[in-house]
Amino acid sequence: xxxxxxxxxxxxxxxxxxxxxxxxxxxxxxxxxxxxxxxxxxxxxxxxxxxxxxxxxxxxxxxxxxxxxxxxxxxxxxxxxxxxxxxxxxxxxxxxxxxxxxxxxxxxxxxxxxxxxxxxxxxxxxxxxxxxxxxxxxxxxxxxxxxxxxxxxxxxxxxxxxxxxxxxxxxxxxxx
Amino acid sequence: xxxxxxxxxxxxxxxxxxxxxxxxxxxxxxxxxxxxxxxxxxxxxxxxxxxxxxxxxxxxxxxxxxxxxxxxxxxxxxxxxxxxxxxxxxxxxxxxxxxxxxxxxxxxxxxxxxxxxxxxxxxxxxxxxxxxxxxxxxxxxxxxxxxxxxxxxxxxxxxxxxxxxxxxxxxxxxxxxxxxxxxxxxxxxxxxxxxxxxxxxxxxxxxxxxxxxxxxxxxxxxxxxxxxxxxxxxxxxxxxxxxxxxxxxxxxxxxxxxxxxxxxxxxxxxxxxxxxxxxxxxxxxxxxxxxxxxxxxxxxxxxxxxxxxxxxxxxxxxxxxxxxxxxx
Numbered sequence: 001x002x003x004x005x006x007x008x009x010x011x012x013x014x015x016x017x018x019x020x021x022x023x024x025x026x027x028x029x030x031x032x033x034x035x036x037x038x039x040x041x042x043x044x045x046x047x048x049x050x051x052x053x054x055x056x057x058x059x060x061x062x063x064x065x066x067x068x069x070x071x072x073x074x075x076x077x078x079x080x081x082x083x084x085x086x087x088x089x090x091x092x093x094x095x096x097x098x099x100x101x102x103x104x105x106x107x108x109x110x111x112x113x114x115x116x117x118x119x120x121x122x123x124x125x126x127x128x129x130x131x132x133x134x135x136x137x138x139x140x141x142x143x144x145x146x147x148x149x150x151x152x153x154x155x156x157x158x159x160x161x162x163x164x165x166x167x168x169x170x171x172x173x174x175x176x
Numbered sequence: 177x178x179x180x181x182x183x184x185x186x187x188x189x190x191x192x193x194x195x196x197x198x199x200x201x202x203x204x205x206x207x208x209x210x211x212x213x214x215x216x217x218x219x220x221x222x223x224x225x226x227x228x229x230x231x232x233x234x235x236x237x238x239x240x241x242x243x244x245x246x247x248x249x250x251x252x253x254x255x256x257x258x259x260x261x262x263x264x265x266x267x268x269x270x271x272x273x274x275x276x277x278x279x280x281x282x283x284x285x286x287x288x289x290x291x292x293x294x295x296x297x298x299x300x301x302x303x304x305x306x307x308x309x310x311x312x313x314x315x316x317x318x319x320x321x322x323x324x325x326x327x328x329x330x331x332x333x334x335x336x337x338x339x340x341x342x343x344x345x346x347x348x349x350x351x352x353x354x355x356x357x358x359x360x361x362x363x364x365x366x367x368x369x370x371x372x373x374x375x376x377x378x379x380x381x382x383x384x385x386x387x388x389x390x391x392x393x394x395x396x397x398x399x400x401x402x403x404x405x406x407x408x409x410x411x412x413x414x415x416x417x418x419x420x421x422x423x424x425x426x427x428x429x430x431x432x433x434x435x436x437x438x439x440x441x442x443x444x445x446x447x448x449x450x451x452x453x454x455x456x457x458x459x460x461x462x463x464x465x466x467x468x469x470x471x472x473x474x475x476x477x478x479x480x481x482x483x484x485x486x487x488x489x490x491x492x493x494x495x496x497x498x499x500x501x502x503x504x
Contacts, residue, residue: 016182016224019211039212040278052251052280058208059281062182063226110276118255121271121411126260142411143275 001065005030006074020064021045021056024071032072032101036145043144046102046109047071053109055143072101075108084108087157095148103144103154110140111162132163177214181223187230188354188388194225195384196356203227203386205247205286208278213291216298218307227386228283234259240394243352246285246387250340251276253284263392265401265420269343272405275412285387288341288351288367289379292334292442293414294323305331306375321480322416325488327441328476332375335439336368337414342438343403345446346420347396355385364390368443375442396434398422404495405438406487415439417488423499425459433496437471440488447471450492459500461493468492 003010005028012027021038024030024047036044038057045056048070076082084104087093094100114136117128122139124130132140137155146154182204185191195201202221204210205228213219231245236258244253253259254270270279296302296314303312315323315333323333341364349364368379381387401422407413418438424431433454435447450471457463468489475485497503 016180017177039215040208040275043275043277046277053277054281055208055275055277058206058211058278060182060204060207060211060224063184063204063207063228106277109280113251113276116255118251119260119267119271121268121405123271126264126267128260139411140276143277 001062003061003065003069004067005069006071014061016060016062018061019057020047020054020059020061020069023061024056030071030073033105034098034101036099036102041145042099042102043106044099044102046106046144048105048109051109051112053106053143070105072105075104084157084161087161088154091153091156091160092150093153093157094146094150099144099146099148103141103146106141106144107154107158107162110137110158114140114162134159137163178217178220180214180221182226183223184226184229188386191225191227191230191386192354192356192384194223195386198223199383201225203285205283206249206278206281207286208274208282209286209290216300218298218300227285231389232283237394240397242392244284244390244392246283246352246389248284250274250279250282250284250287253340254279259392261399262397263343263347263401264399265346265403265422266340266343266392269339269403269405269418269420272403272415272418273339284340284390287338288364288387288390289381290337291378293337294334295319297334306334306371306378309374309376316478319480320478322414322439323478323481324441325475325477325481325484326437326445326472327370327443329371329373329375331373332371332442333478334371334375334442336378336441336443338444339403339405339415339418339438341368341444342418342436343401343420344390344392345444346401346422346434346436348393348434349396350391350393351387352389352391353381353385354388355382357382359388361391364444365446371442378442396422398424400499401434402495402499404491406491417484417491419488419491419495421492421495421499423459423496425500428458430454430457430459430463435467435471435492435496437488437492440475440484447492449473454496459502461497461502464493464496464500465489467496 034044036042200222232247405418450467453467453470
């Protein structure tokens with residue numbers, strides 16, 4: 001099978017049972033994406049496929065050949081953090097750090113959704129022009145659990161980088 | 177997970193031809209439910225036929241009906257401008273379900289065929305008639321807070337988990353199907369089955385039949401329709417009770433109403449009794465309560481889920497009161 005991950009092409013022989021998450025972690029040793037529940041409940045495995053966030057644990061890798069996959073390793077590096085990564089550090093958006101790669105990939109996907117006007121369940125109307133306020137961010141990020149309870153820092157970090165509440169409705173820059 | 181063969185197809189004809197050859201095959205959409213079930217070996221297909229390459233288009237037809245390709249992702253349906261404007265009930269129902277990540281993966285066809293989240297169905301140490309026909313049901317006398325109150329049987333009290341399908345039931349959606357014997361169309365409200373004594377049969381699909389599209393009839397278009405969901409946490413949880421509703425009022429009376437319930441039955445529950453009780457009645461809270469009581473009169477609560485009866489009534493009254501602009 002042939003995959004494009006963080007801009008690199010990988011050709012690997014794997015069983016069709018292999019999840020995208022196991023492909024990343026066990027075969028390509030990209031261990032940033034985490035296995036939490038392995039059943040789509042926690043979001044620790046969130047990666048971006050063609051810019052959209054998905055749960056890599058529920059994805060059969062075979063279905064994702066030929067797509068542009070971005071993992072936390074493709075978002076930034078220790079010496080060159082993406083703005084959202086630096087904001088997580090600044091706002092204490094984590095404690096143990098296990099959910100953090102998924103939170104950050106999810107936040108990048110979330111910002112892209114908001115930018116193109118995708119509403120959420122808590123949007124007062126579905127026109128896509130809702131301001132991305134605190135409740136909107138919590139709803140849009142609800143697929144990512146943090147057992148340390150760093151949610152307030154996570155929301156502050158995302159808000160600082162992706163949301164400017166003085167203008168309409170979302171500022172989107174320096175995602176990756 | 178047991179071994180399987182994987183084939184990706186581009187057309188319904190290819191998919192059906194493969195499925196006819198192997199009746200242990202399953203069609204694979206986004207995999208958000210099937211992959212999980214295979215990992216637990218609750219599902220163990222010998223082959224997977226990936227149908228995500230078949231139509232994902234959402235087309236507004238000349239008569240105003242909308243045709244949603246079965247491979248359209250949940251996010252794409254909720255995002256579609258025509259659906260947001262004319263079928264907001266459906267957009268809101270989809271946005272209430274699962275997480276953004278799962279909505280980006282899950283397909284429309286797969287959503288119809290997702291399986292119950294009854295704990296006993298997932299626990300292979302428990303008895304479940306849905307998992308092993310004739311084995312018995314540990315939910316009926318077990319921990320059954322999330323289970324059904326309407327249309328249950330002595331063999332199964334599981335609920336259908338979909339939010340999307342509740343809106344589709346209220347909207348008179350039509351399921352387009354292709355199969356070895358040709359194409360056919362089934363109203364969504366007739367697509368899923370009540371459990372009776374065969375709860376393992378969840379839909380009327382025949383062997384090798386494939387869902388190709390969902391049609392939203394022009395007649396059910398309405399910028400008012402809405403969806404409310406009551407659950408144990410504010411987001412990312414299955415419904416305890418949900419209500420899809422639309423209301424047309426003329427001269428202070430209910431000219432038309434669409435009402436469907438989620439979280440209460442083995443299938444998306446169109447509330448025909450409540451609708452019949454409401455038509456022609458004054459659009460008041462008292463009428464809404466009478467209608468809700470008519471629908472829930474047949475409820476058969478279990479040990480832990482009796483709360484769903486008043487919860488369903490109050491949610492119906494609240495949603496209809498909102499739509500009518502009266503205080504509940």
